[in-house]
Amino acid sequence: MADKEVRLFGMWASPFTKRVEWALKLKGIEYEYMNENIPFSTSEELLRLNPVTKKIPVLVHNGKPLAESLVIIEYIDETWKEGYSIMPKDPYDLAQARFWAKFADDKGTMSLLHVFSKEGEVQQKAVEEAREVFKTLEQALEGKKFFGGDCINYLDLAIGWYAFWLPIIEETANVSMVDDANAPLLKAWFGRFLEVDVIKSILPPRDKTSEMSKIRRNQLLSNMP
Ligand SMILES: N[C@@H](CCC(=O)N[C@@H](CS)C(=O)NCC(=O)O)C(=O)O
Structure with missing residues (x-):
């Protein structure tokens, strides 16, 4: 079952969404995936979560949203320190x-x-x-x-x-x-x-x-x- 605390708003063919999914998967984090119909429409929920760029991917952890795929990857590695190490240590x-x-x-x-x-x-x-x-x-x-x-x-x-x-x-x-x-x-x-x-x-x-x-x-x- 997906961890209710982690949700990912993305689009099935979006390369930037895949970056985040790869990171979540490398860490073994379960998440709920919410597919957006971008570029044709944007859900009210996405606009509420990311009013600044209105883009996917958006990661929601414990109710707190985060945008920008590379920023999200760093957050994932910092937050779930155990398991696969994504960011270089040196x-x-x-x-x-x-x-x-x-x-x-x-x-x-x-x-x-x-x-x-x-x-x-x-x-x-x-x-x-x-x-x-x-x-x-x-x-x-x-x-x-x-x-x-x-x-x-x-x-x-x-x-x-x-x-x-x-x-x-x-x-x-x-x-x-x-x-x-x-x-x-x-x-x-x-x-x-x-x-x-x-x-x-x-x-x-x-x-x-x-x-x-x-x-x-x-x-x-x-x-x-
Ligand atoms: N620099 C952003 C790029 C994200 C981005 O460009 N997302 C596209 C989809 S791949 C998007 O949401 N576009 C909104 C739209 O086309 O309305 C990231 O790395 O997260």
Whole structure:
């Protein structure tokens, strides 16, 4: 039975929701999952819990809401100290992991949004930017099995959505960003990350995600909200 004290508001295909679900699952925390119909509608309860950004995911612990997936992951690791360790213990490693997670979110996510929602020259420019971001990200992976070393940790969870969603974005937008020529280490890590039991066990269905992705791209290209 789900722990009544922990609820997660998310959306089934949201990469940011998956980050949090992976963290909860790694810790063995039971939770109640509430699916939102984003981007088409937002429930009254979500607006009450997260009036600032109105976005998912939102974790509610003992009635107290918390937004922003990376902030939530840190909270989970700090609150449930026992079991799997998500945040690096060494202060330098921790700062580096936060740096790369921020770099990926600031640079990679923005470029991917343009790759996904644009065409022509604007899209091509975004593809080049994204390729540069992925090549750069490999620095954090050099000589390691996972970003966290021998096991996955915070940075793997932060960047992990690329492993599943990036090939879908490439397919939907008909472009290539992570390939053996540009980012071979990252490409190999995609395969290793998706083979981790906890990760694999809560991925959305590939076909359904791919179908939704095509519909969403067409909506964005026609300037639908
Ligand atoms: N930086 C946020 C991003 C969250 C985000 O963008 N969530 C999207 C869904 S994946 C959302 O709720 N969008 C609201 C909307 O489209 O109305 C995080 O990491 O939690």
